[in-house]
Amino acid sequence: MAVHRIHLDELVSTGVLTVRGEEAHHAARVRRLAVGERVELLDGRGGVGRGTVQEIAKDRGEWVVGVSVQSVERVPPVSPRLEVCTAVPKGSRLSDLIDGLAQVGAAVWRPLVTDRGVRENWRREKLERVALEASKQSGRAWRMEIGEEAVLVQALRPADAGMSIVMADAQGGAYEPTANNVRLLVGPEGGWSEQEVAAARGAGASVCRFGVHVMRIETAAVVATGIVISAGRPPKSGPTCS
Amino acid sequence: MAVHRIHLDELVSTGVLTVRGEEAHHAARVRRLAVGERVELLDGRGGVGRGTVQEIAKDRGEWVVGVSVQSVERVPPVSPRLEVCTAVPKGSRLSDLIDGLAQVGAAVWRPLVTDRGVRENWRREKLERVALEASKQSGRAWRMEIGEEAVLVQALRPADAGMSIVMADAQGGAYEPTANNVRLLVGPEGGWSEQEVAAARGAGASVCRFGVHVMRIETAAVVATGIVISAGRPPKSGPTCS
Structure with a gap:
């Protein structure tokens, strides 16, 4: 299977990003990602990050996925x-x-x-x-x-x-x-x-x-x-x- | 709306064709064609006919549509x-x-x-x-x-x-x-x-x-x-x- 992709509004290039809401629920419960798995992060505005799942936890009943970011590149839009x-x-x-x-x-x-x-x-x-x-x-x-x-x-x-x-x-x-x-x-x-x-x-x-x-x-x-x-x-x- | 199309296994170029089965039911009940309406006839093997609905009737509980055929042309398949x-x-x-x-x-x-x-x-x-x-x-x-x-x-x-x-x-x-x-x-x-x-x-x-x-x-x-x-x-x- 292709690497799992997660959409995030803000994509920073270093450290650990915290994914919440629908995307975290989907990653944790539907795709059942495990700690250590590689993921791709997309901000929908040209930012494509590569990272690794560092933590999967519940915070007040909501899934939270921590992703350690390895790299972020900027991809140009499709032309034409x-x-x-x-x-x-x-x-x-x-x-x-x-x-x-x-x-x-x-x-x-x-x-x-x-x-x-x-x-x-x-x-x-x-x-x-x-x-x-x-x-x-x-x-x-x-x-x-x-x-x-x-x-x-x-x-x-x-x-x-x-x-x-x-x-x-x-x-x-x-x-x-x-x-x-x-x-x-x-x-x-x-x-x-x-x-x-x-x-x-x-x-x-x-x-x-x-x-x-x-x-x-x-x-x-x-x-x-x-x-x-x-x-x-x-x-x-x-x-x-x- | 586009002209209604009827599929027929045999398409002859003169006279009246009788449509039965699913195609007749669809034409009569779903599309509710009326006598005098124009239809297109397709045999799925390059034959395209133009005709007019001449009769819509029931024969032992089954719909039957009579189509008077005006012309039949042979169309080549799509290339490539x-x-x-x-x-x-x-x-x-x-x-x-x-x-x-x-x-x-x-x-x-x-x-x-x-x-x-x-x-x-x-x-x-x-x-x-x-x-x-x-x-x-x-x-x-x-x-x-x-x-x-x-x-x-x-x-x-x-x-x-x-x-x-x-x-x-x-x-x-x-x-x-x-x-x-x-x-x-x-x-x-x-x-x-x-x-x-x-x-x-x-x-x-x-x-x-x-x-x-x-x-x-x-x-x-x-x-x-x-x-x-x-x-x-x-x-x-x-x-x-x-």
Whole structure:
């Protein structure tokens, strides 16, 4: 099995760190770590520490795990950076989406209001927990953020000059690397409306095809994110598809 | 909503087709199709028909849907063709894997016995049902097949001279198109053993990296399949990564 990973808000590079709460309970009771076992520590902001379990104890009914830290390194975020804005799938499929995006390496997920999408209720705390758990499991140095809801006109406005906007659509061309900072837009299963695609093209977004079949939102978003990350950095200039 | 799709074993190009069994029940009771509605007919072997519901009736307690066929076209399979051999994930994650692979466009899934994988029980009929349902939902003209279990030494032997074998592994290079017929090998979450990677290299397989983080089997397989299909056909010669 892979080394057990523990999330900590503060990661210092020397001495013994004390892990409490849910993370300590999980390490002590679910994973049943033993003193002397090696663990990896993640602060979700690029800090990755290596350490050894020094103590497992109970303090007023709560598990406490002491970890002796051997080293801490700073890991850069995944490049290209991907902000993935999607129509919101129903129920447990939203958790599947967050889980998959965290594994594949998206930096941020944001819910997108679309013409044909249905407005689903979701709880930020729950999605943050799913993202954190997936981030730990996949050894992400940077946790995936749950961002603010956007309407299309907002999502089509780049956050800065270096950001490229890519709309996933079956009518688009093949994706080619566009920028090191990409906002990927994934529509609902009913597809984008003609007005939405026209608005994207009008705003200078690239319209790209990421698959051969109709995919559900969570599959389409995870696959498209994988393709954009795998395609890597652009050779030189801006958008190339469609 | 997208047009309703019906799977039929035999697809003839003229006259009225009679749909019975589960597909008729689903069309009549779950989707509540009405006479005059347009439907798409799929035989799972490249035949895609367009038709109109002509009759919805019950025959000895069973739903029967009559569809008047307007046209039938033959659609070629997805290229590159992908046979995806994976370690078998536990429980419902296996259904998620089959569902995702069918959406993204794999031709065949096969269970792979690996050094660190756990042998899971699975039922062919269940997985075929999941594949068929996902094939319909994503409008696949060709249904995804559930193939035979393989051990690594078998999976490393190409089925024919035109098949390229690609092992997904974090130590590999970036994927570049290798062939129009690819067998993709995805290991268990604990990773391949050193012996397995050496065997793959020894057999002439490409070892390629499809992501930046550790992914669960079902996410890794679906993302890697998406990347291989999106990378398309090779410019000329053989394997390039690793």
